[in-house]
Amino acid sequence: HSVAVLGAPFSKGQKKRGVEHGPKVIRDAGLMERLSNFDFSVHDFGDLNFQHLEEDEPYMDVKFPRTVGAANKKLSAAVRNAVSAGHTLLMLGGDHSLAVGSVSGHAQHSPDLCLIWVDAHADINTPMTSPSGNLHGQPVAFMLKELQDKMPDIPGFSWTKPFLSSRDLVYIGLRDVDPGEYQFLKSFGIQYFTMRDIDRLGIQRVMEVTFDHLLARKQRPIHLSFDIDAFDPSLAPATGTPVNGGLTYREGIYIAEEIHNTGTDHYSYGFHFLWSFLDFLKVFDCLAFESNLSSSWCAGLLSVMDMVEVNPDLGASPEAVEATATLAVDVIASSLGQTREG
Numbered sequence: 001h002s003v004a005v006l007g008a009p010f011s012k013g014q015k016k017r018g019v020e021h022g023p024k025v026i027r028d029a030g031l032m033e034r035l036s037n038f039d040f041s042v043h044d045f046g047d048l049n050f051q052h053l054e055e056d057e058p059y060m061d062v063k064f065p066r067t068v069g070a071a072n073k074k075l076s077a078a079v080r081n082a083v084s085a086g087h088t089l090l091m092l093g094g095d096h097s098l099a100v101g102s103v104s105g106h107a108q109h110s111p112d113l114c115l116i117w118v119d120a121h122a123d124i125n126t127p128m129t130s131p132s133g134n135l136h137g138q139p140v141a142f143m144l145k146e147l148q149d150k151m152p153d154i155p156g157f158s159w160t161k162p163f164l165s166s167r168d169l170v171y172i173g174l175r176d177v178d179p180g181e182y183q184f185l186k187s188f189g190i191q192y193f194t195m196r197d198i199d200r201l202g203i204q205r206v207m208e209v210t211f212d213h214l215l216a217r218k219q220r221p222i223h224l225s226f227d228i229d230a231f232d233p234s235l236a237p238a239t240g241t242p243v244n245g246g247l248t249y250r251e252g253i254y255i256a257e258e259i260h261n262t263g264t265d266h267y268s269y270g271f272h273f274l275w276s277f278l279d280f281l282k283v284f285d286c287l288a289f290e291s292n293l294s295s296s297w298c299a300g301l302l303s304v305m306d307m308v309e310v311n312p313d314l315g316a317s318p319e320a321v322e323a324t325a326t327l328a329v330d331v332i333a334s335s336l337g338q339t340r341e342g
């Protein structure tokens, strides 16, 4: 398989300047070099150019709706084309409002996709529930069919159409959820794991339940939307909405490794008894059978990954920016097959 990298230097989903430089600092942290170590081909599609619209008055207190809508319409076409060309797509943000275009574009090619949202925040506010009016806190609301009747017609978003069912979404890392968002999570029965859930269950169990929830009935493409602020701010300081008590380095890397192992890593499909029996057989050196099985299933189910909210203007020092960008590269590499065991 091949990986395409697409930069989306965009910041109008929120108010802090600098996140539009996210693609550059992630690249400067050695992304392409790190990706060249894999056996897949890598295509750099460069950065999208987003036009800045002069007249873009707030709508129902939503900031820059037309600019954000236009950017996401353009992004959705680019993502759809890259996925249709057979690439695993890596989208570099930019703020998280870009997920509207990224996931929509992916869904246009793969309507059966499932979405794993790794974030301190749920990003599921509507214009009515948003405390800030910032669209980077609202992308999921544009995707969910169940929220259709609660979404107004926002200028710039007439091209969008809800495509996702609540059951096809799992959140990991939540620790700053607004009241309106919490109501949606509960009323739609969305599967989510807060940082408290991770403390109680451990990250291995969280991933097992996530994959059983999303993949037990059938395998399908995964869209991983990774907000760098899911990590503890001590690890990812250069971001716009840091929240204490985030993912450790090891938890974040484990999430990425397990997503890479989908499609081959059978434990997550509810057939634990069968696979543990196969593991038992391994001791009789039936390893060949096992490895044939896994290699026949080729790479993971990951099809599109967003890496968003790295803001180099918000690091207290160049080292803080570098650490944040390098962490983003580490998560990307682990999602694409880098292992800790050599």
Ligand SMILES: N[C@](CCCC[B-](O)(O)O)(CCN1CCC(O)CC1)C(=O)O
Binding pocket: 095, 096, 097, 119, 120, 121, 122, 123, 125, 130, 131, 132, 133, 134, 136, 137, 138, 176, 178, 227, 229, 241, 309
């Ligand atoms: N939920 C927030 C933050 C969105 C973050 C978007 B991102 O893509 O980074 O996940 C507001 C969160 N909260 C509101 C009350 C304040 O006291 C603290 C921040 C919002 O503005 O919608």
Ligand SMILES: [Mn+2]
Binding pocket: 096, 119, 121, 123, 136, 227, 309
């Ligand atoms: Mn986010």
Ligand SMILES: [Mn+2]
Binding pocket: 119, 120, 121, 227, 229, 230, 241
């Ligand atoms: Mn966030």
Ligand SMILES: [Mn+2]
Binding pocket: 260, 298, 299, 300, 336, 337
């Ligand atoms: Mn692999």
